[in-house]
Amino acid sequence: MARHEKISISVIRRLPRYYRFLGDLSRNGVLRISSKELSARMGLTASQIRQDLNCFGGFGQQGYGYNVDALHAEIGSILGISKIFPAIIVGAGNIGRAIAMNIGFENMGFKLTGIFDSSPDVIGMEIRGISVIDVSQLETFCKAHKPKIAVITVPQQAAPDIVDRLIKLGIESFWNFSHFDIAFNYPGIVVENVHLGDSLMTLCYMTNNLSALAAHQPQKTEK
Amino acid sequence: MARHEKISISVIRRLPRYYRFLGDLSRNGVLRISSKELSARMGLTASQIRQDLNCFGGFGQQGYGYNVDALHAEIGSILGISKIFPAIIVGAGNIGRAIAMNIGFENMGFKLTGIFDSSPDVIGMEIRGISVIDVSQLETFCKAHKPKIAVITVPQQAAPDIVDRLIKLGIESFWNFSHFDIAFNYPGIVVENVHLGDSLMTLCYMTNNLSALAAHQPQKTEK
Numbered sequence: 001m002a003r004h005e006k007i008s009i010s011v012i013r014r015l016p017r018y019y020r021f022l023g024d025l026s027r028n029g030v031l032r033i034s035s036k037e038l039s040a041r042m043g044l045t046a047s048q049i050r051q052d053l054n055c056f057g058g059f060g061q062q063g064y065g066y067n068v069d070a071l072h073a074e075i076g077s078i079l080g081i082s083k084i085f086p087a088i089i090v091g092a093g094n095i096g097r098a099i100a101m102n103i104g105f106e107n108m109g110f111k112l113t114g115i116f117d118s119s120p121d122v123i124g125m126e127i128r129g130i131s132v133i134d135v136s137q138l139e140t141f142c143k144a145h146k147p148k149i150a151v152i153t154v155p156q157q158a159a160p161d162i163v164d165r166l167i168k169l170g171i172e173s174f175w176n177f178s179h180f181d182i183a184f185n186y187p188g189i190v191v192e193n194v195h196l197g198d199s200l201m202t203l204c205y206m207t208n209n210l211s212a213l214a215a216h217q218p219q220k221t222e223k
Numbered sequence: 224m225a226r227h228e229k230i231s232i233s234v235i236r237r238l239p240r241y242y243r244f245l246g247d248l249s250r251n252g253v254l255r256i257s258s259k260e261l262s263a264r265m266g267l268t269a270s271q272i273r274q275d276l277n278c279f280g281g282f283g284q285q286g287y288g289y290n291v292d293a294l295h296a297e298i299g300s301i302l303g304i305s306k307i308f309p310a311i312i313v314g315a316g317n318i319g320r321a322i323a324m325n326i327g328f329e330n331m332g333f334k335l336t337g338i339f340d341s342s343p344d345v346i347g348m349e350i351r352g353i354s355v356i357d358v359s360q361l362e363t364f365c366k367a368h369k370p371k372i373a374v375i376t377v378p379q380q381a382a383p384d385i386v387d388r389l390i391k392l393g394i395e396s397f398w399n400f401s402h403f404d405i406a407f408n409y410p411g412i413v414v415e416n417v418h419l420g421d422s423l424m425t426l427c428y429m430t431n432n433l434s435a436l437a438a439h440q441p442q443k444t445e446k
Contacts, residue, residue: 012425012428012429013421013425015424015425015428016418016420016421016422016424016425017418017421019424020402020418020420020421040407041404041407043406043407078428079424079427079428079431080427080428080430080431080432081424081427083431085427085430093325094320094321094324094325095321095325097317097321098317098318098320098321099419101317102316102317102318102419103419103420103423104420105423107420108420108423108424108427109423109424109427109430109431110423110427148430149426149430172430172433173426173429173430173433175422175423175426179243181264183266184263184264184266190426190429190430190433192422192423192425192426192429194417194419194422195239195240195243196322196325196326196417197239197243197326197327197330197331198236198239198240198243199239199398199415199417200326200328200331200332200333200398200415201238201239201242201302201304201331201332202235202236202238202239202415203372203396203398203413203415204302204303204304204308204331204332204333205235205238205301205302205303206235206396206413206415207303207308207332207371207372207395207396207413208302208303208306208332209303210395210396210413
């Protein structure tokens with residue numbers, strides 16, 4: 001892992017896209033791809049792609065392009081998705097349930113082991129074979145099952161208390177759908193935020209500025 | 224709008240965070256904030272904040288900081304969220320329903336006017352006061368109601384056909400939750416992608432590299 005330590009977060013954020021796209025190519029029987037083709041598909045420049053992949057030691061051969069399966073496997077290994085971290089979801093409302101049902105945790109380095117809520121309406125409900133547990137049982141469950149990450153899908157006002165309890169229970173990694181700013185309040189904790197509202201407001205800006213943005217198409221969908 | 228035309232997408236992506244944070248401050252009765260305080264809260268440098276806000280003409284007074292309400296209103300106006308674009312959701316599965324129920328479209332520049340699905344199990348279902356319509360009615364509905372943006376929450380294999388129909392109907396702006404690459408296939412169309420799986424894989428990388436990342440806390444939660 002040592003050679004990956006200095007990689008910038010913007011390179012890291014592109015890796016899942018490479019991984020996903022190379023997986024599609026592989027399923028379609030494509031064996032090799034040039035950085036030029038990869039760049040056209042990913043909306044990046046070919047030199048950006050070569051730079052990104054060089055961070056990890058480079059996998060291309062001049063004039064031959066990249067071996068799709070080898071690069072796919074290597075990026076998967078860099079992302080670390082073959083190790084499986086136990087994960088829990090706290091908040092079994094609409095968003096929490098949709099995530100539990102639609103996200104392939106197992107293919108992305110995690111296994112969903114528990115779902116929690118405080119509402120009697122959902123406690124006991126089965127979601128993807130997992131029965132929703134009363135959030136008052138969080139401490140007991142975490143001490144027994146030692147989840148590594150928590151998905152936070154509780155309402156804004158409940159988030160600070162829940163996150164505080166989880167951090168005391170040793171959780172160091174959060175997939176945060178709430179607007180509670182975990183990273184600011186707990187430095188040293190790993191947080192990946194999903195702010196759907198921010199994304200929608202960005203779309204609003206882009207929709208308002210369609211003509212001005214048309215010239216910048218490749219950057220537009222970049223995360 | 225002319226003065227905003229050359230703003231980079233990374234500045235634009237930070238605007239909703241400023242907007243959200245300034246809204247919280249305003250609701251808490253805070254009248255002024257320095258770029259130093261703003262920067263600490265947002266995990267950006269003070270000089271980055273000043274640079275960002277200067278793109279829009281700057282709103283700070285040396286030594287006085289920013290007027291919270293004025294800056295909040297101006298960023299809202301730059302984002303254009305006071306104009307209301309009609310929006311539809313195509314795909315009323317778990318994710319589509321969760322978005323319909325949880326996202327405050329009205330506060331972010333949009334009004335949800337239609338929800339579509341192909342499954343008899345959900346057609347007719349009421350979601351937030353809107354009855355799910357058979358996707359075969361898409362053409363009739365769009366010609367009558369002229370939605371401006373579409374939220375794509377259909378399964379991967381259904382996305383190419385749906386997107387093609389919508390573009391023929393004049394939709395130029397997509398909030399895309401599918402993995403179908405709209406921007407690559409339709410240059411000139413505005414697309415904001417939400418790839419939850421990519422976000423989860425990024426978290427996997429960060430969880431695997433906790434100690435290496437702890438030194439880079441401010442960048443970590445940046446989109």
